[in-house]
Amino acid sequence: MRRTKEQVARELPSKTEQTVYCELEPEQRKLYDQLRQHYRDSLLRRIETAGLAKSKIQVLEALLRLRQAACHPGLLDSKRSSDSSAKLDVLLEQLREVLDEGHKALVFSQFTSLLKIVRARLDQDGIRYEYLDGATRDRQTRVERFQNDKDCRLFLVSLKAGGLGLNLTAAEYVFILDPWWNPAVEAQAVDRAHRIGQTRPVFTYRLIARDTVEEKVLELQKTKRDLAAAIIGAENSMIRDLRSEDLALLLS
Structure with missing residues:
Protein backbone atom coordinates (compact mmCIF):
# COMPACT_ATOMS: atom_id res chain seq x y z
CA MET A 1 0.00 0.00 0.00
CA ARG A 2 1.38 3.42 -0.94
CA ARG A 3 2.09 5.74 1.92
CA THR A 4 0.80 9.29 1.84
CA LYS A 5 3.16 12.22 1.53
CA GLU A 6 2.31 13.15 5.12
CA GLN A 7 3.31 9.68 6.36
CA VAL A 8 6.60 9.87 4.49
CA ALA A 9 7.23 13.39 5.81
CA ARG A 10 6.90 12.20 9.39
CA GLU A 11 9.74 9.75 8.81
CA LEU A 12 12.09 12.30 7.25
CA PRO A 13 14.65 14.44 9.08
CA SER A 14 13.76 18.06 9.82
CA LYS A 15 13.51 20.71 7.10
CA THR A 16 14.36 24.34 7.90
CA GLU A 17 13.50 27.17 5.50
CA GLN A 18 14.73 30.74 5.70
CA THR A 19 14.41 33.85 3.53
CA VAL A 20 17.69 35.72 3.19
CA TYR A 21 17.29 39.38 2.24
CA CYS A 22 20.15 40.76 0.15
CA GLU A 23 20.89 44.49 0.19
CA LEU A 24 21.81 45.78 -3.26
CA GLU A 25 25.22 47.42 -3.38
CA SER A 81 28.60 39.38 -16.26
CA SER A 82 31.78 39.84 -14.25
CA ASP A 83 30.21 42.58 -12.08
CA SER A 84 29.40 41.81 -8.49
CA SER A 85 25.83 41.57 -7.26
CA ALA A 86 24.25 41.31 -3.84
CA LYS A 87 22.87 37.83 -4.45
CA LEU A 88 26.03 36.46 -5.98
CA ASP A 89 28.11 37.74 -3.07
CA VAL A 90 25.72 36.30 -0.48
CA LEU A 91 25.49 32.97 -2.31
CA LEU A 92 29.25 32.53 -2.71
CA GLU A 93 29.89 33.42 0.92
CA GLN A 94 27.31 30.91 2.12
CA LEU A 95 28.50 28.23 -0.30
CA ARG A 96 32.10 28.54 0.84
CA GLU A 97 31.01 28.03 4.42
CA VAL A 98 28.82 25.03 3.58
CA LEU A 99 31.41 23.38 1.32
CA ASP A 100 34.28 24.03 3.74
CA GLU A 101 32.33 22.10 6.36
CA GLY A 102 32.09 19.15 3.97
CA HIS A 103 28.39 19.46 3.12
CA LYS A 104 26.76 19.21 -0.31
CA ALA A 105 24.41 21.84 -1.72
CA LEU A 106 21.90 22.48 -4.50
CA VAL A 107 21.49 25.88 -6.18
CA PHE A 108 18.29 26.57 -8.12
CA SER A 109 17.45 29.49 -10.42
CA GLN A 110 14.87 30.00 -13.14
CA PHE A 111 17.44 32.06 -15.08
CA THR A 112 20.02 29.87 -16.81
CA SER A 113 21.90 33.11 -17.56
CA LEU A 114 22.29 33.65 -13.81
CA LEU A 115 23.50 30.08 -13.32
CA LYS A 116 26.04 30.73 -16.08
CA ILE A 117 27.41 33.68 -14.10
CA VAL A 118 27.57 31.54 -10.96
CA ARG A 119 29.40 28.83 -12.92
CA ALA A 120 32.00 31.32 -14.12
CA ARG A 121 32.75 32.34 -10.53
CA LEU A 122 32.93 28.73 -9.37
CA ASP A 123 35.32 27.90 -12.22
CA GLN A 124 37.42 30.90 -11.22
CA ASP A 125 37.56 29.63 -7.64
CA GLY A 126 38.28 26.04 -8.69
CA ILE A 127 35.08 24.68 -7.15
CA ARG A 128 33.77 21.47 -8.73
CA TYR A 129 30.07 21.24 -9.48
CA GLU A 130 27.46 19.55 -11.62
CA TYR A 131 24.99 21.45 -13.79
CA LEU A 132 21.57 20.65 -15.20
CA ASP A 133 19.07 22.62 -17.25
CA GLY A 134 16.39 21.83 -19.82
CA ALA A 135 18.98 21.12 -22.51
CA THR A 136 20.99 18.64 -20.43
CA ARG A 137 20.98 15.16 -21.94
CA ASP A 138 22.91 12.95 -19.51
CA ARG A 139 20.87 13.88 -16.45
CA GLN A 140 21.25 10.59 -14.62
CA THR A 141 25.04 10.51 -15.05
CA ARG A 142 25.28 13.96 -13.50
CA VAL A 143 22.95 13.04 -10.67
CA GLU A 144 24.96 9.91 -9.87
CA ARG A 145 28.22 11.85 -9.90
CA PHE A 146 26.82 14.36 -7.43
CA GLN A 147 25.33 11.64 -5.25
CA ASN A 148 28.42 9.44 -5.15
CA ASP A 149 31.52 11.58 -5.75
CA LYS A 150 32.65 13.08 -2.44
CA ASP A 151 34.63 15.76 -4.29
CA CYS A 152 31.58 16.99 -6.24
CA ARG A 153 29.62 18.83 -3.59
CA LEU A 154 27.60 21.34 -5.57
CA PHE A 155 24.79 20.97 -8.11
CA LEU A 156 23.39 23.94 -10.07
CA VAL A 157 19.92 23.24 -11.41
CA SER A 158 17.48 25.20 -13.56
CA LEU A 159 14.33 25.45 -11.44
CA LYS A 160 12.09 24.60 -14.37
CA ALA A 161 14.21 21.63 -15.48
CA GLY A 162 15.06 20.10 -12.13
CA GLY A 163 11.93 20.31 -10.06
CA LEU A 164 10.74 16.76 -10.57
CA GLY A 165 12.12 13.27 -10.60
CA LEU A 166 15.64 13.93 -9.38
CA ASN A 167 16.99 12.18 -6.30
CA LEU A 168 19.61 14.48 -4.79
CA THR A 169 19.63 13.32 -1.18
CA ALA A 170 23.40 13.80 -0.92
CA ALA A 171 22.59 17.50 -0.45
CA GLU A 172 21.80 18.99 2.94
CA TYR A 173 21.62 22.61 1.78
CA VAL A 174 19.36 24.15 -0.88
CA PHE A 175 19.69 27.71 -2.21
CA ILE A 176 16.88 29.24 -4.30
CA LEU A 177 18.29 32.28 -6.07
CA ASP A 178 15.06 33.89 -7.28
CA PRO A 179 11.44 33.51 -6.19
CA TRP A 180 9.08 31.35 -8.19
CA TRP A 181 5.43 32.40 -8.20
CA ASN A 182 4.17 29.08 -6.94
CA PRO A 183 5.59 27.85 -3.64
CA ALA A 184 4.72 24.30 -4.75
CA VAL A 185 7.36 24.50 -7.50
CA GLU A 186 9.96 25.63 -4.98
CA ALA A 187 8.83 22.87 -2.63
CA GLN A 188 9.38 20.30 -5.40
CA ALA A 189 12.91 21.64 -5.81
CA VAL A 190 13.59 21.38 -2.08
CA ASP A 191 12.16 17.87 -2.10
CA ARG A 192 14.96 16.74 -4.42
CA ALA A 193 17.01 16.69 -1.21
CA HIS A 194 14.28 16.24 1.41
CA ARG A 195 12.89 12.86 0.41
CA ILE A 196 13.14 9.16 1.20
CA GLY A 197 16.80 8.30 1.58
CA GLN A 198 17.69 11.57 3.30
CA THR A 199 19.14 10.92 6.74
CA ARG A 200 20.21 14.45 7.73
CA PRO A 201 18.36 17.72 8.31
CA VAL A 202 17.88 19.88 5.20
CA PHE A 203 18.33 23.66 5.22
CA THR A 204 16.78 25.85 2.52
CA TYR A 205 17.66 29.48 1.87
CA ARG A 206 15.62 31.72 -0.44
CA LEU A 207 17.56 34.77 -1.62
CA ILE A 208 15.45 37.91 -2.07
CA ALA A 209 16.79 41.30 -3.15
CA ARG A 210 15.44 43.83 -0.69
CA ASP A 211 13.33 46.75 -1.93
CA THR A 212 12.89 45.27 -5.40
CA VAL A 213 10.09 43.72 -7.42
CA GLU A 214 11.01 40.38 -5.81
Missing part, protein backbone atom coordinates in the same frame (compact mmCIF):
# COMPACT_ATOMS: atom_id res chain seq x y z
CA PRO A 26 25.31 51.12 -4.43
CA GLU A 27 26.10 50.43 -8.10
CA GLN A 28 23.44 47.73 -8.46
CA ARG A 29 20.95 49.83 -6.48
CA LYS A 30 21.54 52.77 -8.81
CA LEU A 31 20.99 50.56 -11.87
CA TYR A 32 17.82 49.06 -10.40
CA ASP A 33 16.37 52.41 -9.32
CA GLN A 34 17.08 53.99 -12.72
CA LEU A 35 15.41 51.07 -14.46
CA ARG A 36 12.42 51.20 -12.12
CA GLN A 37 12.02 54.93 -12.71
CA HIS A 38 12.32 54.47 -16.48
CA TYR A 39 9.61 51.82 -16.56
CA ARG A 40 7.41 53.67 -14.10
CA ASP A 41 7.45 56.77 -16.34
CA SER A 42 7.16 54.98 -19.69
CA LEU A 43 4.43 52.59 -18.56
CA LEU A 44 2.34 55.29 -16.96
CA ARG A 45 2.57 57.35 -20.15
CA ARG A 46 1.59 54.38 -22.28
CA ILE A 47 -1.28 53.40 -19.99
CA GLU A 48 -2.61 56.95 -20.09
CA THR A 49 -2.80 56.86 -23.88
CA ALA A 50 -3.45 53.18 -24.70
CA GLY A 51 -4.97 51.87 -21.48
CA LEU A 52 -3.74 49.12 -19.18
CA ALA A 53 -5.40 46.32 -21.16
CA LYS A 54 -3.33 47.16 -24.25
CA SER A 55 -0.10 47.56 -22.32
CA LYS A 56 0.25 44.09 -20.80
CA ILE A 57 3.19 43.01 -22.97
CA GLN A 58 5.11 46.15 -22.02
CA VAL A 59 4.26 45.54 -18.36
CA LEU A 60 5.58 41.98 -18.53
CA GLU A 61 8.78 43.13 -20.19
CA ALA A 62 9.30 45.78 -17.51
CA LEU A 63 8.76 43.30 -14.69
CA LEU A 64 11.10 40.75 -16.27
CA ARG A 65 13.84 43.36 -16.62
CA LEU A 66 13.40 44.46 -13.02
CA ARG A 67 13.56 40.87 -11.81
CA GLN A 68 16.76 40.39 -13.79
CA ALA A 69 18.24 43.61 -12.40
CA ALA A 70 17.47 42.40 -8.88
CA CYS A 71 19.53 39.26 -9.55
CA HIS A 72 22.58 40.50 -11.44
CA PRO A 73 23.44 43.30 -13.92
CA GLY A 74 24.81 40.65 -16.29
CA LEU A 75 21.27 39.43 -16.99
CA LEU A 76 20.55 42.80 -18.60
CA ASP A 77 23.91 43.26 -20.30
CA SER A 78 26.22 40.28 -20.84
CA LYS A 79 29.21 42.65 -20.81
CA ARG A 80 28.51 43.10 -17.10
CA GLU A 215 9.68 41.55 -2.46
CA LYS A 216 6.53 42.82 -4.16
CA VAL A 217 5.95 39.50 -5.92
CA LEU A 218 6.21 37.78 -2.54
CA GLU A 219 3.46 40.10 -1.30
CA LEU A 220 1.33 39.25 -4.33
CA GLN A 221 1.92 35.53 -3.81
CA LYS A 222 -0.06 35.75 -0.61
CA THR A 223 -3.11 37.42 -2.13
CA LYS A 224 -3.06 37.02 -5.90
CA ARG A 225 -1.36 33.75 -6.77
CA ASP A 226 -2.54 33.69 -10.41
CA LEU A 227 -1.31 37.21 -11.01
CA ALA A 228 2.08 36.40 -9.53
CA ALA A 229 2.14 33.36 -11.82
CA ALA A 230 1.49 35.52 -14.85
CA ILE A 231 4.22 37.97 -13.90
CA ILE A 232 6.91 35.35 -13.48
CA GLY A 233 5.65 33.05 -16.22
CA ALA A 234 5.42 36.04 -18.60
CA GLU A 235 2.03 34.82 -19.75
CA ASN A 236 0.18 37.65 -21.40
CA SER A 237 -3.15 35.84 -21.38
CA MET A 238 -3.05 35.37 -17.61
CA ILE A 239 -2.13 38.91 -16.70
CA ARG A 240 -5.57 40.26 -17.53
CA ASP A 241 -6.30 40.53 -13.80
CA LEU A 242 -3.56 43.11 -13.30
CA ARG A 243 -4.95 46.27 -11.76
CA SER A 244 -3.39 49.71 -11.70
CA GLU A 245 -2.83 49.38 -7.96
CA ASP A 246 -1.00 46.07 -8.49
CA LEU A 247 1.29 47.71 -11.02
CA ALA A 248 1.87 50.63 -8.67
CA LEU A 249 2.91 48.14 -5.97
CA LEU A 250 5.27 46.26 -8.28
CA LEU A 251 6.95 49.45 -9.45
CA SER A 252 7.11 51.05 -6.01
Whole structure:
Protein backbone atom coordinates (compact mmCIF):
# COMPACT_ATOMS: atom_id res chain seq x y z
CA MET A 1 0.00 0.00 0.00
CA ARG A 2 1.38 3.42 -0.94
CA ARG A 3 2.09 5.74 1.92
CA THR A 4 0.80 9.29 1.84
CA LYS A 5 3.16 12.22 1.53
CA GLU A 6 2.31 13.15 5.12
CA GLN A 7 3.31 9.68 6.36
CA VAL A 8 6.60 9.87 4.49
CA ALA A 9 7.23 13.39 5.81
CA ARG A 10 6.90 12.20 9.39
CA GLU A 11 9.74 9.75 8.81
CA LEU A 12 12.09 12.30 7.25
CA PRO A 13 14.65 14.44 9.08
CA SER A 14 13.76 18.06 9.82
CA LYS A 15 13.51 20.71 7.10
CA THR A 16 14.36 24.34 7.90
CA GLU A 17 13.50 27.17 5.50
CA GLN A 18 14.73 30.74 5.70
CA THR A 19 14.41 33.85 3.53
CA VAL A 20 17.69 35.72 3.19
CA TYR A 21 17.29 39.38 2.24
CA CYS A 22 20.15 40.76 0.15
CA GLU A 23 20.89 44.49 0.19
CA LEU A 24 21.81 45.78 -3.26
CA GLU A 25 25.22 47.42 -3.38
CA PRO A 26 25.31 51.12 -4.43
CA GLU A 27 26.10 50.43 -8.10
CA GLN A 28 23.44 47.73 -8.46
CA ARG A 29 20.95 49.83 -6.48
CA LYS A 30 21.54 52.77 -8.81
CA LEU A 31 20.99 50.56 -11.87
CA TYR A 32 17.82 49.06 -10.40
CA ASP A 33 16.37 52.41 -9.32
CA GLN A 34 17.08 53.99 -12.72
CA LEU A 35 15.41 51.07 -14.46
CA ARG A 36 12.42 51.20 -12.12
CA GLN A 37 12.02 54.93 -12.71
CA HIS A 38 12.32 54.47 -16.48
CA TYR A 39 9.61 51.82 -16.56
CA ARG A 40 7.41 53.67 -14.10
CA ASP A 41 7.45 56.77 -16.34
CA SER A 42 7.16 54.98 -19.69
CA LEU A 43 4.43 52.59 -18.56
CA LEU A 44 2.34 55.29 -16.96
CA ARG A 45 2.57 57.35 -20.15
CA ARG A 46 1.59 54.38 -22.28
CA ILE A 47 -1.28 53.40 -19.99
CA GLU A 48 -2.61 56.95 -20.09
CA THR A 49 -2.80 56.86 -23.88
CA ALA A 50 -3.45 53.18 -24.70
CA GLY A 51 -4.97 51.87 -21.48
CA LEU A 52 -3.74 49.12 -19.18
CA ALA A 53 -5.40 46.32 -21.16
CA LYS A 54 -3.33 47.16 -24.25
CA SER A 55 -0.10 47.56 -22.32
CA LYS A 56 0.25 44.09 -20.80
CA ILE A 57 3.19 43.01 -22.97
CA GLN A 58 5.11 46.15 -22.02
CA VAL A 59 4.26 45.54 -18.36
CA LEU A 60 5.58 41.98 -18.53
CA GLU A 61 8.78 43.13 -20.19
CA ALA A 62 9.30 45.78 -17.51
CA LEU A 63 8.76 43.30 -14.69
CA LEU A 64 11.10 40.75 -16.27
CA ARG A 65 13.84 43.36 -16.62
CA LEU A 66 13.40 44.46 -13.02
CA ARG A 67 13.56 40.87 -11.81
CA GLN A 68 16.76 40.39 -13.79
CA ALA A 69 18.24 43.61 -12.40
CA ALA A 70 17.47 42.40 -8.88
CA CYS A 71 19.53 39.26 -9.55
CA HIS A 72 22.58 40.50 -11.44
CA PRO A 73 23.44 43.30 -13.92
CA GLY A 74 24.81 40.65 -16.29
CA LEU A 75 21.27 39.43 -16.99
CA LEU A 76 20.55 42.80 -18.60
CA ASP A 77 23.91 43.26 -20.30
CA SER A 78 26.22 40.28 -20.84
CA LYS A 79 29.21 42.65 -20.81
CA ARG A 80 28.51 43.10 -17.10
CA SER A 81 28.60 39.38 -16.26
CA SER A 82 31.78 39.84 -14.25
CA ASP A 83 30.21 42.58 -12.08
CA SER A 84 29.40 41.81 -8.49
CA SER A 85 25.83 41.57 -7.26
CA ALA A 86 24.25 41.31 -3.84
CA LYS A 87 22.87 37.83 -4.45
CA LEU A 88 26.03 36.46 -5.98
CA ASP A 89 28.11 37.74 -3.07
CA VAL A 90 25.72 36.30 -0.48
CA LEU A 91 25.49 32.97 -2.31
CA LEU A 92 29.25 32.53 -2.71
CA GLU A 93 29.89 33.42 0.92
CA GLN A 94 27.31 30.91 2.12
CA LEU A 95 28.50 28.23 -0.30
CA ARG A 96 32.10 28.54 0.84
CA GLU A 97 31.01 28.03 4.42
CA VAL A 98 28.82 25.03 3.58
CA LEU A 99 31.41 23.38 1.32
CA ASP A 100 34.28 24.03 3.74
CA GLU A 101 32.33 22.10 6.36
CA GLY A 102 32.09 19.15 3.97
CA HIS A 103 28.39 19.46 3.12
CA LYS A 104 26.76 19.21 -0.31
CA ALA A 105 24.41 21.84 -1.72
CA LEU A 106 21.90 22.48 -4.50
CA VAL A 107 21.49 25.88 -6.18
CA PHE A 108 18.29 26.57 -8.12
CA SER A 109 17.45 29.49 -10.42
CA GLN A 110 14.87 30.00 -13.14
CA PHE A 111 17.44 32.06 -15.08
CA THR A 112 20.02 29.87 -16.81
CA SER A 113 21.90 33.11 -17.56
CA LEU A 114 22.29 33.65 -13.81
CA LEU A 115 23.50 30.08 -13.32
CA LYS A 116 26.04 30.73 -16.08
CA ILE A 117 27.41 33.68 -14.10
CA VAL A 118 27.57 31.54 -10.96
CA ARG A 119 29.40 28.83 -12.92
CA ALA A 120 32.00 31.32 -14.12
CA ARG A 121 32.75 32.34 -10.53
CA LEU A 122 32.93 28.73 -9.37
CA ASP A 123 35.32 27.90 -12.22
CA GLN A 124 37.42 30.90 -11.22
CA ASP A 125 37.56 29.63 -7.64
CA GLY A 126 38.28 26.04 -8.69
CA ILE A 127 35.08 24.68 -7.15
CA ARG A 128 33.77 21.47 -8.73
CA TYR A 129 30.07 21.24 -9.48
CA GLU A 130 27.46 19.55 -11.62
CA TYR A 131 24.99 21.45 -13.79
CA LEU A 132 21.57 20.65 -15.20
CA ASP A 133 19.07 22.62 -17.25
CA GLY A 134 16.39 21.83 -19.82
CA ALA A 135 18.98 21.12 -22.51
CA THR A 136 20.99 18.64 -20.43
CA ARG A 137 20.98 15.16 -21.94
CA ASP A 138 22.91 12.95 -19.51
CA ARG A 139 20.87 13.88 -16.45
CA GLN A 140 21.25 10.59 -14.62
CA THR A 141 25.04 10.51 -15.05
CA ARG A 142 25.28 13.96 -13.50
CA VAL A 143 22.95 13.04 -10.67
CA GLU A 144 24.96 9.91 -9.87
CA ARG A 145 28.22 11.85 -9.90
CA PHE A 146 26.82 14.36 -7.43
CA GLN A 147 25.33 11.64 -5.25
CA ASN A 148 28.42 9.44 -5.15
CA ASP A 149 31.52 11.58 -5.75
CA LYS A 150 32.65 13.08 -2.44
CA ASP A 151 34.63 15.76 -4.29
CA CYS A 152 31.58 16.99 -6.24
CA ARG A 153 29.62 18.83 -3.59
CA LEU A 154 27.60 21.34 -5.57
CA PHE A 155 24.79 20.97 -8.11
CA LEU A 156 23.39 23.94 -10.07
CA VAL A 157 19.92 23.24 -11.41
CA SER A 158 17.48 25.20 -13.56
CA LEU A 159 14.33 25.45 -11.44
CA LYS A 160 12.09 24.60 -14.37
CA ALA A 161 14.21 21.63 -15.48
CA GLY A 162 15.06 20.10 -12.13
CA GLY A 163 11.93 20.31 -10.06
CA LEU A 164 10.74 16.76 -10.57
CA GLY A 165 12.12 13.27 -10.60
CA LEU A 166 15.64 13.93 -9.38
CA ASN A 167 16.99 12.18 -6.30
CA LEU A 168 19.61 14.48 -4.79
CA THR A 169 19.63 13.32 -1.18
CA ALA A 170 23.40 13.80 -0.92
CA ALA A 171 22.59 17.50 -0.45
CA GLU A 172 21.80 18.99 2.94
CA TYR A 173 21.62 22.61 1.78
CA VAL A 174 19.36 24.15 -0.88
CA PHE A 175 19.69 27.71 -2.21
CA ILE A 176 16.88 29.24 -4.30
CA LEU A 177 18.29 32.28 -6.07
CA ASP A 178 15.06 33.89 -7.28
CA PRO A 179 11.44 33.51 -6.19
CA TRP A 180 9.08 31.35 -8.19
CA TRP A 181 5.43 32.40 -8.20
CA ASN A 182 4.17 29.08 -6.94
CA PRO A 183 5.59 27.85 -3.64
CA ALA A 184 4.72 24.30 -4.75
CA VAL A 185 7.36 24.50 -7.50
CA GLU A 186 9.96 25.63 -4.98
CA ALA A 187 8.83 22.87 -2.63
CA GLN A 188 9.38 20.30 -5.40
CA ALA A 189 12.91 21.64 -5.81
CA VAL A 190 13.59 21.38 -2.08
CA ASP A 191 12.16 17.87 -2.10
CA ARG A 192 14.96 16.74 -4.42
CA ALA A 193 17.01 16.69 -1.21
CA HIS A 194 14.28 16.24 1.41
CA ARG A 195 12.89 12.86 0.41
CA ILE A 196 13.14 9.16 1.20
CA GLY A 197 16.80 8.30 1.58
CA GLN A 198 17.69 11.57 3.30
CA THR A 199 19.14 10.92 6.74
CA ARG A 200 20.21 14.45 7.73
CA PRO A 201 18.36 17.72 8.31
CA VAL A 202 17.88 19.88 5.20
CA PHE A 203 18.33 23.66 5.22
CA THR A 204 16.78 25.85 2.52
CA TYR A 205 17.66 29.48 1.87
CA ARG A 206 15.62 31.72 -0.44
CA LEU A 207 17.56 34.77 -1.62
CA ILE A 208 15.45 37.91 -2.07
CA ALA A 209 16.79 41.30 -3.15
CA ARG A 210 15.44 43.83 -0.69
CA ASP A 211 13.33 46.75 -1.93
CA THR A 212 12.89 45.27 -5.40
CA VAL A 213 10.09 43.72 -7.42
CA GLU A 214 11.01 40.38 -5.81
CA GLU A 215 9.68 41.55 -2.46
CA LYS A 216 6.53 42.82 -4.16
CA VAL A 217 5.95 39.50 -5.92
CA LEU A 218 6.21 37.78 -2.54
CA GLU A 219 3.46 40.10 -1.30
CA LEU A 220 1.33 39.25 -4.33
CA GLN A 221 1.92 35.53 -3.81
CA LYS A 222 -0.06 35.75 -0.61
CA THR A 223 -3.11 37.42 -2.13
CA LYS A 224 -3.06 37.02 -5.90
CA ARG A 225 -1.36 33.75 -6.77
CA ASP A 226 -2.54 33.69 -10.41
CA LEU A 227 -1.31 37.21 -11.01
CA ALA A 228 2.08 36.40 -9.53
CA ALA A 229 2.14 33.36 -11.82
CA ALA A 230 1.49 35.52 -14.85
CA ILE A 231 4.22 37.97 -13.90
CA ILE A 232 6.91 35.35 -13.48
CA GLY A 233 5.65 33.05 -16.22
CA ALA A 234 5.42 36.04 -18.60
CA GLU A 235 2.03 34.82 -19.75
CA ASN A 236 0.18 37.65 -21.40
CA SER A 237 -3.15 35.84 -21.38
CA MET A 238 -3.05 35.37 -17.61
CA ILE A 239 -2.13 38.91 -16.70
CA ARG A 240 -5.57 40.26 -17.53
CA ASP A 241 -6.30 40.53 -13.80
CA LEU A 242 -3.56 43.11 -13.30
CA ARG A 243 -4.95 46.27 -11.76
CA SER A 244 -3.39 49.71 -11.70
CA GLU A 245 -2.83 49.38 -7.96
CA ASP A 246 -1.00 46.07 -8.49
CA LEU A 247 1.29 47.71 -11.02
CA ALA A 248 1.87 50.63 -8.67
CA LEU A 249 2.91 48.14 -5.97
CA LEU A 250 5.27 46.26 -8.28
CA LEU A 251 6.95 49.45 -9.45
CA SER A 252 7.11 51.05 -6.01
